[in-house]
Amino acid sequence: MGKSRTKRFKRPQFSPTGECQVEAAAAENGTGGEEDDGPAAELLEKLQHPSAEVRECACAGLARLVQQRPVLPDLARRDAVRRLGPLLLDPSLAVRETAAGALRNLSACGGFEVCDDMVAKDIMTPLVALLKECGAGLDSSGMSPQGKKDQNRSCIENIANEAVNVLWNICECSSRAVSIFNKEGCLEMVLKYLSRFSTNVDLAISVAQCLQTVTEENPELLASFSPAALGVLESAMLSPVSSMEHLLLKTLVAGTIWNLKDVIPCKSQAEIINAILKIFSEVLEVDSGQTVIQMKEAETQRLKTLTETEEIIENGNDDGLIEDDEMEEIPHKRKVRRKTFVSDLLPPTDKELRETVALLAAQQTALEVIVNMCCSEDPSDDEWEELSSSDESDTFMENSLSECDGQLLSPLCLSHEIHTALTSYLIPKKVVDDGRKQFTCDPRLTAIDSFVFTDIPSQNQKLRVMHTVQCRALVCLQTLVSLLDMDHLGGAPALQTLAQHLSQLLFSQPDFAKHADFLEAISSALRALLQTMASKNISQQCLTPDQLMTLCKAGVHSSNVGVRVNVVSILGITGSVLAKEDGTLETLKDIGCFLLEVATKDPSLIVAGEALDALFDVFADGKEAERASVQIKLLSTLKEFQPVFKMKIRKEGRGKYSTDQLCVLDNVKMNLRRFVAYQETVEKRLTS
Structure with missing residues (x-):
């Protein structure tokens, strides 16, 4: 297995709120404009409207519209990027935020070509200027006399969060954007946001994701990391964990520090590797399968409660409850809210969902970086x-x-420092245990194997974070099995049990051949495991001849x-x-x-x-x-x-x-x- 590039965790897309929802929904359905040119032309035209409220709603509509891939060529033809770019510096903070949200979605949904086009159309100039202004605004914003958080500062942080996500998306897809990041001193700006991790973890996570991307294979940027900059990263990495989101932040920062290994003094290498793998060990120790079960059960209970409430309201006339349209006739009776759909009652974000998504993102990142730590550069x-x-x-x-x-990619290697840290923090055991218990043992997990997080729209499809983490765990398992001694993996009985679980996991999927990423991950892990078992003369009974031929x-x-x-x-x-x-x-x-x-x-x-x-x-x-x-x-x-x-x-x-x-x-x-x-x-x- 060659070097596995770290892939970003797909974020929830920017979602317009308030009065803009109607127009945004119309844009999403392709019915926002009555002109022959469709909704794109009308929304882009409204970006120049003198009313800040209209400009804001137009940006919100575009934020939804760009999630439909068929409209992207039309938006490019109409120069949407050049029209949205100046709004990043609009006098209205609300317009800035929605414009950044639209560009965030455009960069996330459009892929490499769109991001390259955004750089070619000079989106980086207003984006860098916005980041600088946000930094200055945060420095000047303080606390109100009553000690309450300054509302202006909160708005600036929201804008900065959207802007950093745009920067991250573009830099991940465009080397030209990374070059501009280096030359414009963006590192200092985003580190200032990261230093606010104790008060705004969402913004800090966005910065950490961006930093993990731009520090990969970027020697020019690495050379500009000062002791003060490293100190900011160290503070975030060593911060106490008060939530899964803080755990995600620490994991992302640890991944960034691994990218900086070439500028860290040799005498500190072992200490840094230990610190990184200690965090990854803590991340992998959390049973994400149980977390997903708890989240699903909480959601199920909440839906049940809301449904029962609606039934009570719907049948409330028998208990003396009435609808609003009857209030005028009987004003003395108790007023109740109108009937509504259950989905209207669900909060846009809830604690269980955020915590689960953060944990799965942290585990995905940890598994990817562990694979990278175990792989050498190409010879x-x-x-x-x-x-x-x-x-x-x-x-x-x-x-x-x-x-x-049969290895067609770069060979694996393992330094003494990494080997020692991996085994001392029981990383192999935790990955192996994950392979056994997280995905195959709990029948409740099997029952929700196709569970989709319904509250996380991403590029017009639902995010299957659990499936992604499962694939990353299998890739990591394959790497560790290829590298480590049998004893570090639990000995022959553990390998036999794991092989049996992998085969059960494989054949528990009735249409496993349709999912190429899953099939590649599990076949890679099974291949490495069987090779190790064969070399140690360990009995292989995980696949029957019929199953073997079916798989092949x-x-x-x-x-x-x-x-x-x-x-x-x-x-x-x-x-x-x-x-x-x-x-x-x-x-x-x-x-x-x-x-x-x-x-x-x-x-x-x-x-x-x-x-x-x-x-x-x-x-x-x-x-x-x-x-x-x-x-x-x-x-x-x-x-x-x-x-x-x-x-x-x-x-x-x-x-x-x-x-x-x-x-x-x-x-x-x-x-x-x-x-x-x-x-x-x-x-x-x-x-x-």
Whole structure:
């Protein structure tokens, strides 16, 4: 598994409030404008209206409209960015906030192309100016004589929060934006906001998310981190945890500090790594499955209570309760509110939801950074050339056919400091335990497996945060299993139990083949686990032959190359174990036929190479494997395919695949030649 870039946690989109809701809803439904040009033209025209209230409502309408991808080209054609940009510095604070909210949604929903276009249209100039003004405004805002929080300061903080989210989105998608961030001194500005973490954790979280993005692979920015700047990060990372949101903040800051490792003195490296992994250990220790259950139960109870209340009101006439339209006739009777929908009674945000989302975001971040901590940078081309030419032995059986282990990305490594911290804080155990209990053991979790957080709209689809964390945990599990000794993972019984749970999790999903991210994550974890178990001669009984073939047949039709690579590798690992057992001839024949078909027909050379490697593993040794190879005509098929494979590497390889992938393919090509020679001796012996 190569380096896994940290991905952002999708935030709730900006949602207009107050009187603007009607117009925003109209925009969302595409019915806001009566002109032929549609709602976009009318809303953009209103951005120039002399009334601040109209400008605010127009921005709010656009905040909803941009969440519909079909309207994005129209907005770009009408120069929406250049029209919204000046409103970031509008005299009205309310207009500034809604304009920033519209740009936040545009940058979040539009992706790389839209963000690049926003930079090209100079959105960074008013955005940086707004951030500076907000910083100055917060410095000048204080407490009212009565000691109450200054309302003006609260509004400025809200604007700053929206602006930082715009900055984060753009910098995540555009290297030009990151360059401007460096040159304009945005670091000092956002650190000022981060220092307010004790009074405004939402703003601090937005800043921490932005910093985690801009500090990744950005040596120019790293060099500008002063001791004072590092002190702000340290204060936030070491702050007490009073809520899950504060835990999320600490986790994000810890991820940022990991990005800064190159500017931290060597003598402090071990201390910093320990501090980071201590936080991650605390994050992973929280049972998010139970948290989700509690949140769902609280929501269910709240809905039940509200429904019962409505039924009482609806039937209230029997108890002397009446509706508003009857009040004029009987003024002395008690007035009750009008009937309403249950959804109208739900608060826009509630504590359980916010806490759950924050926890899941923190766990996702922790898992991603742990993977990055365990992965080295890509080796140089020279190193790969040495690898590809180092094994020139002619002795087939002494050659490790799985030397590259099918790894098509950068190899894993683990420093002594990271290894010590990982094991001392029991990170592997917690990730393994998460793999067992969080997703498979509790029937209540199984019952809400498809549960969607209904109050978090994001790019016109609901946010499946639990599913995302599950995939991250599986990727992290795969990394740790590949790196650590068996004892650190709980020994043979723990690995067997985990393998059983992973297979149960996989086959508990009736349509698992449709979810490529889930299938890639779980197949990667299962592959690493089975490989470790095979190398330690641990019995593998987590998958029956039928389940194994079901997984492979589903996975090999996936459009995701990683999934196809994983399933053929799993087949090779399991087949190599079966080859040493008696009574497995028919299963080995099925495995061999399947792998031959993949090797000769898959359009990806990477998958074909992995299938060949799997064939080498399965049929390298064992009486049953030798008999099966002859019966499926393995030798003749491979001899016919050998020149085709060489030609494909020569024609497609250099332009289509990376240097490290070509290294693996070159090794497979060399091993194929040796394997064919080996199979010739086997066939002669068995047929003589």
